[in-house]
Amino acid sequence: MPSANSEQVTIVSIYPALLGTYGDAGNVLALRHRAALHGLEARIIEVAAGEPIPAQGDLYVLGGGEDSAQTAAARGISADGNLASAAAGGAAVLAICAGYQLLGEYFPDATGQPATGLGMIDIRTDRLPRRAVGELAAESLIPGLPRLTGYENHGGATHLGAEVQPLARVLAGVGNGDGTEGAVAGHILGTYLHGPGLARNPALADLLLGWCIGRELEPIEEPDVEALREERLRTVLGEAWNRPA
Ligand code: GLN
Numbered sequence: 314m315p316s317a318n319s320e321q322v323t324i325v326s327i328y329p330a331l332l333g334t335y336g337d338a339g340n341v342l343a344l345r346h347r348a349a350l351h352g353l354e355a356r357i358i359e360v361a362a363g364e365p366i367p368a369q370g371d372l373y374v375l376g377g378g379e380d381s382a383q384t385a386a387a388r389g390i391s392a393d394g395n396l397a398s399a400a401a402g403g404a405a406v407l408a409i410c411a412g413y414q415l416l417g418e419y420f421p422d423a424t425g426q427p428a429t430g431l432g433m434i435d436i437r438t439d440r441l442p443r444r445a446v447g448e449l450a451a452e453s454l455i456p457g458l459p460r461l462t463g464y465e466n467h468g469g470a471t472h473l474g475a476e477v478q479p480l481a482r483v484l485a486g487v488g489n490g491d492g493t494e495g496a497v498a499g500h501i502l503g504t505y506l507h508g509p510g511l512a513r514n515p516a517l518a519d520l521l522l523g524w525c526i527g528r529e530l531e532p533i534e535e536p537d538v539e540a541l542r543e544e545r546l547r548t549v550l551g552e553a554w555n556r557p558a
Contacts, residue, residue, distance in 0.1 A: 321354045322525045325370035327396070327412075328386050331362045337376025337409045337511035340518075342446055343557030344372070347511070347518040351530050362386070366395040371525040372405040375412025377467075377507060378425040383411035387430055390415070398448060399432050405500040405524040406433075407517075409510060413495070414438040414469050421469060434498045435474030441490050444468045447485030448549040449506060451494040452558060454479055458520065460555070461494070462513050462545045463506030471496070471503075484558055485549040500524045513542060 317340075324345070329338040341357055350357040360366055362385070373396055378386065388458040390396050400406050406416070414420035416437035425440060447463040461481050470490030473479060480495030480502065481488070488494030488505055495504035502521065504510055511518040515538055518528045546554040 320526050321370045323356045324369055325373045326359045327375045328362045331382050331386050332378040334374040335377040335507040337509050340374055340511040343511035344518050347515055348356055348522055350533050362389055368395045368399055369406055375408040377410030383415055384422045384428045387415040405521050407521055408503045408506050410467050424473055426544055434501050435477050436471050436496055438469040438471045440468055441470040445487035449547045450484045450546055451481035453481045456494045458516050462542055463508040463510045465505045
């Protein structure tokens with residue numbers, strides 16, 4: 314049990330059933346686990362589709378989903394405007410794949426036509442020439458963050474506006490479709506990394522938790538996680554898995 318005066322982080326899991334096709338609900342478990350390792354208390358609020366988004370979260374988490382679920386999710390989330398206002402007030406957002414795309418200006422619906430996104434970050438998504446399915450490895454562009462690993466499964470190509478930084482440079486796989494992967498704008502982090510992404514990249518979980526509490530967390534390595542990361546990175550990058558590219 315966390316002590317009464319431990320720092321608390323409120324994590325809001327948005328539509329985990331609707332945006333949960335790829336196991337991304339595991340990101341919330343990874344956050345809770347990492348929070349506990351750092352002596353933080355994670356309070357988790359799950360929001361089912363159709364329910365209002367609470368305004369008081371420290372960190373909002375969105376997962377991936379198929380095109381029609383994604384369009385429904387964008388419509389539902391925009392209904393009360395609470396996610397956009399929480400983010401504008403400094404709350405952190407982790408958005409994976411469909412969740413990432415729907416934070417932007419538009420993304421393709423199930424017929425390929427542009428559906429209106431939430432307009433929370435300056436990104437636009439259209440279609441890749443071919444669906445990206447497979448392992449994704451990328452060199453983080455955030456200083457101090459280790460190499461990123463995950464898998465991707467998406468048809469969207471995401472284009473970043475001038476104010477948005479890519480999260481990483483692709484080493485293997487497709488990511489945004491132009492050699493970059495994911496996006497960071499303030500405390501909003503979008504990525505194509507499934508896995509779940511935070512289970513495979515605990516440093517990303519620590520980055521998000523650090524944003525919530527306003528200080529950087531000390532790195533804590535777990536040997537079994539490091540072994541998984543090495544195995545996955547070795548599979549796609551070979552012997553050079555940990556050498557600067
Ligand atoms: N429907 C989106 C696409 O195919 C997102 C897919 C996903 O979330 N994995 O690009």
